[in-house]
Amino acid sequence: MFAAVPGSGALWTAPLGSDTWTTVDGPWRDPSGVALSDDGTVLTVADAGVDDVWQVDRETGSAVALGFPGEPGSTLRGVAVDHGDVFVVDNGEGSVWARVQGSWRVAVSTAPDGSPLVDPTGVAVGADRSLVVADYNRQRIVTAASSGRVAPAPTAVPTSSPTGTPTTTVPDGDPTTAPPVGATSRPTGDAGRAGPVPPGSGPSRPAPTDGPDHARALAWTGSAPVVPVLVVSGLLLLLGAAGVVIRRRRA
Incomplete structure (x- = not known):
């Protein structure tokens, strides 16, 4: 354990359960507060003689001044540490300073009822x-809601999770409206103009099995009429044969 006695100019230490005290050497002039790090390797000392805060590596003995930004009326007293953060009492200015992430700032200077601190002497972290x-001076214990820590920014959480299935609707393969029969067209020589497709030259499509379109499909197999020519040729042959028969009978 360690003890700082303001005005004595010495820092004391003794094993727990022992009444044998010895002094701890360091760069301080008037130790007024002392605290040990969580892992016990670093000693933090408030020095009222120079109004600064020292940190000492207990293994190597090296000391570093934290550079307390005090005012002319500052007088340092108690000190506390919490996970690397340092809190020190400024008795003369009636405030508690916090050193968080390498920067000093006032953490507490008033009680919850708004009344100022007067001659504070000690601080602890809950x-x-x-x-x-x-x-x-006011003979009271003041509890502050904030320890001067910089609270980490909350992580943004999405309000809804995207689903694995896309929401875009895929159109069906078949069109919703069938094109009218015979309405096909192809572009003509003029750009951008469409004209009717002559019979037999357009894209092929299944022939209907009944109705008038069925008769037209049988009567036309290409670009010229075939069945009408055959019919006329047959009639001519019949008429020629009939004439021959008549002439033979007259003879």
């Missing part, structure tokens, strides 16, 4: 990161 301050 389990919920609140600050507990001993306000000596």
Whole structure:
């Protein structure tokens, strides 16, 4: 355990359960507050002699000043640490400063009722990161809602998760309206103009099996009439044969 006695100019330490105290050497002039890191490797000391805060590596003994930004009336007293953050009491200015992520700022200077701190002497960090301050002149303990920590920004959470199936509707393969029979057209020599497709030259399509279109499909197999020519030729042959028979009978 460690103890700082303001005005004595010394920092003391003793094993737990022992009454044998020894001094701890360091760069401080008037240790007024002391705290140990969570892992016990770093000692943090508030120095009222120079109004600065020191951190000492207990293994190597190297010390670093944190550069407290005090005012002319500042007088440092108690100090506390919490996961690397440092909190120190400025008795002369009636406030508690916090050093978070390398930057100092005032964490607490008033009680919850709005009254200012007067001659605060000690500070501790609660389990919920609140600050507990001993306000000596007013003979009270003040609990602050904020410990001066910089709260991490919340992670954005989407309000809904996208589904694996796309919402776009795929059109059916068959058109909803069938084109009228015989309405096919093809472009003519003029660009952008369409004209009727002559029989037999357009794209092929299944022939109807009944109705008038069926007769037209049988009567036309290409670009010229075939069945009418055959009919006329047959009639001529019949008429020629009939004439021969008549002439023989007259003879």
